Amino acid sequence: MFSKACEYGIKATIYIALKSYQGQRVSLKDIASEINSPEAFTAKILQKLSRDHVINSIKGATGGFEIEKDRISSIKLSQIVNAIDGDEIYKGCGLGLATCNEHHPCPMHGKFIGVREELRYMLETTNLEELALGIKSGLTYLKV
């Protein structure tokens, strides 16, 4: 469904949100260990999310990654997915046709539109805060 990079990106952002919520800044090493991802690869993904202003990166000795507390609840899953995988997955044709719409639908169009719409809605309405809260309360997990 999502690329590995996107999976890492989502998990990393949730973890950063959780820690930011608690007033803590987190290092790459910490993130990679917490979400069980390869460090250098995760670094590239965080750079991308930082350039896209989903997260903030702070260089230097006490540097790391964080998100302003008051932005956490307004950041949607779709922004993360978009920054890494683009929007093809929740806006594009299921069979990869360049143009697929009501006037020129692929064979799956009518069947797929509900799935895609539900995915789009889920990604565009789910915010970081609710995801981080699940981790905080020990109800959900980022690894294993």
Next chain:
Amino acid sequence: MFSKACEYGIKATIYIALKSYQGQRVSLKDIASEINSPEAFTAKILQKLSRDHVINSIKGATGGFEIEKDRISSIKLSQIVNAIDGDEIYKGCGLGLATCNEHHPCPMHGKFIGVREELRYMLETTNLEELALGIKSGLTYLKV
């Protein structure tokens, strides 16, 4: 969402079903041209579908690919996807956790379960006949 191989596989199977429905057997060349896919790569995918008994392949001079008419309505999209991409996409965790269930959910689990379930249901209930019929009636398209 689906791999390129899977997209080709679905389109190819729909086209084979359409022609089989009309009592015609189709060649690889015909298929590749009709769904706009690379011939040799499509051949590998058709081999896989053939080994999985989704389609039949006939060797030799007047050979090609076909599906028994009376099986067309009973073949589900999920069988094609399964043969090529496996079932991870509609059964696995959205964040790639090896174990993700109600007792040990990933942060997205509760949000993702609806999407995944709708995708699973769509794939498991949509049959080849309805997809081929759309093409036959000129309402849907396999390319452009």
Next chain:
DNA sequence: TCTAATTCGGATAATTTTATCCTATTTAAT
């Protein structure tokens, strides 16, 4: 029997995705 049309399948190549390595740069603290 021969030929032509076809699928099969092994080998290889190209491209994309995933992953690693290493140096430069930044910054807080001593």
Next chain:
DNA sequence: ATTAAATAGGATAAAATTATCCGAATTAGA
């Protein structure tokens, strides 16, 4: 200033996916 800890980013490598090439095998029909 110096040092240590951290991110940035270019170069490269490994693995997976997508794509191509070509000879072997099969089969209908002349």
